[in-house]
Amino acid sequence: MRLFFSSGSPFARAVRVALRETGLLPRVEEVETTLRDPRSSLLPHNPVGRVPTLVLADGTALTETALILPFLDTLGGACRLLPPGDLRALADLGRVLGTMDGMAVWNRELRRPAAERSPGVIALEAVRTNRAADALEAEAASGGWALDEPPDAPRIALGCLLGYAERRHRAWTWREGRPALSAWFDAIAARPSFAATIPPVSGI
Known part of the structure; x- marks a missing residue:
């Protein structure tokens, strides 16, 4: 998996912190990208051009922090980010x-x-x-x-x-x-x- 991020984005930072807290970082390559740039390395994966974008092994691109954080809970990390039913x-x-x-x-x-x-x-x-x-x-x-x-x-x-x-x-x-x-x-x-x-x- 690859996580496209911008170092200035708090939305992307939340996912980066979560990867470290859950111990999932070794399974994800972090790729810093540019925003509002027609040559951005993100655009071939996500035409919306927003970070964070998590690209899965099959090419599926998940966008938005609110979607990526719950997905991380399905990967069997060391801790849950959103306990079920909470x-x-x-x-x-x-x-x-x-x-x-x-x-x-x-x-x-x-x-x-x-x-x-x-x-x-x-x-x-x-x-x-x-x-x-x-x-x-x-x-x-x-x-x-x-x-x-x-x-x-x-x-x-x-x-x-x-x-x-x-x-x-x-x-x-x-x-x-x-x-x-x-x-x-x-x-x-x-x-x-x-x-x-x-x-x-x-x-x-």
């Missing part, structure tokens, strides 16, 4: 990935030339992202999101969301007023799986 885990994963998607939209707007940015989109996604982060802070402060050993899919995704904010979306001062979430992130970021997949710093 609706809370599914709900948490969906909420984190939804927040990640909104932050990515916000980030893309900030990367446009100033005259092409949509203030309305930026304001909407900033409010949405902060609202979600405030809810996560309240949950972490009351004992929620305790770190499993190893972390499950929602916790991996949340670590990647905050890691993206830390290094790729620094326009958002997410730590301000969120001490519990900050401490939570510092703990999960110290895991070897996260240390091995740190995204490059962006100018945003």
